[in-house]
Amino acid sequence: MLANYGYSDGSGDYFITIDTQRCNACGACVMACPSQVLVTVDEDPNDPENDGPVVVAHGDRVRKLRYECDPCKSTANTTMPICVVVCKTFAISHSW
Amino acid sequence: MITAGIDCGAKNTKTVVMRDGLIIGLGVVLTGFDQSVAVRQSLEMALLNAGVSRKHLSCIAGTGSGAKAVSEADVMVNEIKAMAEAGNYFFPSGRTIADLGAEEARTARIGEKVTIVDFAINDKCAAGTGSFIEAMGRALETPLEKMGELALLSDNSIPMNAQCTIFAESEVVGLIHAKTPREDISKAIHDSLASRIASMIRRVGMHPDMVMMGGVAYNRGLVSAVQRELGIETILIPEKPEYGAATGAAVVAANKGQ
Amino acid sequence: MSVDKQPEFWRWDETNWVNRDIEWINSEYITLGIDIGSVSSQAVIMCDGEIYAYGNMRTGSNSPNSARNALEFALEGATMKESDIHYCIGTGYGRVNVPMADRSVTEIACHARGANFIYGPSVRTVLDVGGQDIKAIRCDEKGKVTNFLMNDKCAAGTGRGMEVLSDLLSVSIGEVGDRSFDIEVEPSPVSSACVVYAKSEATALLRQGLNTNEVLAAYCLAMAQRIWSLLERVGVEPEFAITGGMAKNRGVIDRLCKKVGLEPMKTRWDTQLAGAIGAALFGYSLCRKGKSKRR
Known part of the structure; x- marks a missing residue:
């Protein structure tokens, strides 16, 4: 499942996409994220019949994603946000 | 040399008349429906204020979201250029500039000789x-100019969940019904906007010499919330911040006229 | 908005329905799905995956009451009582405040599952435009969310x-x-x-x-x-x-x-029920798989 967490407003689209088939819930992104946007849960809230842990975006942070992700976006020399960099299974992408 | 800068904004149209690098006249009118009427009136007001007539002007520059309506203009200046020039005019040391208007927010980082390094709109x-604070003021039944003062009375931090102005209005109404003190609500409103503005400032790069202009800079509650959010002590604000872009345009006009 | 003028965001009728042909007493699992939305709330009771009764009404000022009211409305004229229900799942933005729920499931998952029921297994894209949110969901033939x-x-x-x-x-x-x-x-x-x-x-x-x-x-x-x-x-x-x-x-x-460039699908069901139907179906399949215990 491609889970798009985030929002779109007049200023743009701000989504973190997690491919739950690729995510192995290793938690590297959870540790790396400076804004605690990502969390590991035992059961996918959007797929209750599927067993096994998965990484999801934190409900409260999602609504402010543009600002929460700012530390990884505003530095000119970062090409990719840290959560994307540390993911060994290429399960995470950002829409902006 | 006498020049004029006209900034046709979403809410107000502002004109600055400048003689040899000094501001000698100001004019402001509500933009209203017909932008070209507002431009004419604002220019006339500023000329009257300066005690000069139209024929003394060697160059007129237009800027702002309604810049197209400035048919009098000899030169058009984009908003980022105007704010950069204005930042440099008021505070030559300023390197990060924020121009906060009714319906637009802009930030820019400038280098030597007013080169624009980065900007966000x-x-x-x-x-x-x-307009976020204006809308929340309506929900709180508090006039816009009192909102900032009200926020400064509070030391409490209550979170605002809604990010959208429309949803935040309902949230504010909910807080009023829950008997939350109005000063706490007002502070939450200002903190919420400040976090979004601070993010735009960080986006372009934060420099200790930070200039803020635009009508929103009159709001001391917001200025203090932005300072808190960015962790800085002072923000440089011109005496009449709403004339920022118009001043920048007048400076550009003077440079062109030479 | 002036206080004296009521906003008209719910111009639909509050409806309920009971399927008297179902002998609910013989069913193995009786599951309840409750969807608390920002504007409307629904309760759907299913007997072994078939709709037995539903109630669809306006959401009140608090979620627990809205859930109770919707359930009472669904059971109006039914021979079933609340205590006959084996399992309940809450969904919608007020899902954590459904007092009778055994667990909650997100509206995304419930919507896809519910759409699969009311439109049939050929539905692949579900768009839900509600009072305060927009959901765009892609799902497979089983009603499982894919995007x-x-x-x-x-x-x-x-x-x-x-x-x-x-x-x-x-x-x-x-x-x-x-x-x-x-x-x-x-x-x-x-x-x-x-x-x-x-x-x-x-x-x-x-x-x-x-x-x-x-x-x-x-x-x-x-x-x-x-x-x-x-x-x-x-x-x-x-x-x-x-x-x-x-x-x-x-x-x-x-x-x-x-x-x-597509015509939307048609159904005889009230589309507002999609979330609650999905919740009741999840309750049914979780009970059957033994992942959840009936009361």
Whole structure:
């Protein structure tokens, strides 16, 4: 499942996409994220019949994603946000 | 040499008349429906204020979201250039500039000789602009100019969940019904906007010499919330911040006229 | 919005229904799904995966009461009592505040599952435009979500956005669709997605001499574009279904479908029930798989 967490407003689209088939819930992104946007849960809230842990975006942070992700976006020399960099299974992408 | 800069904004149209690098006249009118009428009136007001007549002007520059309506203009200046020039005019040491208007927020980082290094604009989502506070003021039944003062009375931090202006209005009404003190609500509103503005400032790069202009800079509650959010002690603000872009345009006009 | 004027965001009737042909006493699992939305709340009772009864009503000021009321409404005239229910799942934005729920499931998962039930297994894309959010979901033939997004942060394109405009123009929500087509030429859409800016733009259009219907059309078109931009992110695959309150506003939906290039699916069920049906079905399958215990 491609889970798009985030929002779109007049200023743009701000989504973190997690491919739950690729995510192995290793938690590297959870540790790396400076804004605690990502969390590991035992059961996918959007797929209750599927067993096994998965990484999801934190409900409260999602609504402010543009600002929460700012530390990884505003530095000119970062090409990719840290959560994307540390993911060994290429399960995470950002829409902006 | 006498020049004029006209900034046709979403809410107000401002004109600055400048003689040899000094501001000698100001004019401001509500933009209203017909922008070209507002431009004419604002220019006439500033000329009257300066005690000069139209024929003394060697160059007129237009800027702002309604710049197209400035048919009098000899030169058009984009908003980022205007704010950069204005920042440099008021505070030559300023390197990070924020121009906060009713329906637009802009930030820029400038280098030597007013070169623009980076900039960010939000004119697409009301939640990041002055209209956010105006709308919340309506929900709180508090006039816009009192909102900032009200926020300064509170030391409490209550979170605002809604990011959208429309949803935040309902949230404010909910807080009023829950008997939350009005000063706490007002502070939450200002903190919420400040976090969005601070993010735009960080986006372009934060420099200790930070200049803020635009009508929103009159709001001391917001200025203090932005300072808190960025962790800085002072923000440089011109005496009449709403004339920022118009001043920048007048400076550009003077440079062109030489 | 003035206090004395009631907003008309719910022009639908509160409905309930009981299927008396079902001998519920013989069923193995009786599951309840409760969907607490921002505007409406539904309770659906299913006996071994078949709808036995439902209640659909307006959400009150607190979620626990809305859940109780919806359930009572569903059971009105039924021989079943609340204590006969084996398992209950809550969903919707108020899902954590459903007192009788054994667990909660997100509205994304429930919507996909519910759409699979009411439209049949051929449905692949479900768009739900509610009072405060927009959900775009892609699912497989089993109603399992394969791709989704939800936008509940921005009012643009939501029922709330429509309500702000209909209030501004003093047109009741129910008339918006027809009136927006009662025009000679389709105007260009209002330029901003933001409801706050669209509101000032609509005022400016009226001053420029556009009539109310034309302004409505310009706004509906902008809303359709807005919804389309979200839908595009997950991609549209036929068959395509639209649920939620906005499905009843042809001003937006007809314009949206023109962009999508697909006709939305039809169903005999009330589409507002999708979330609650999905919740009740999850309860059924979780019980059957032994992942959850019946009471």
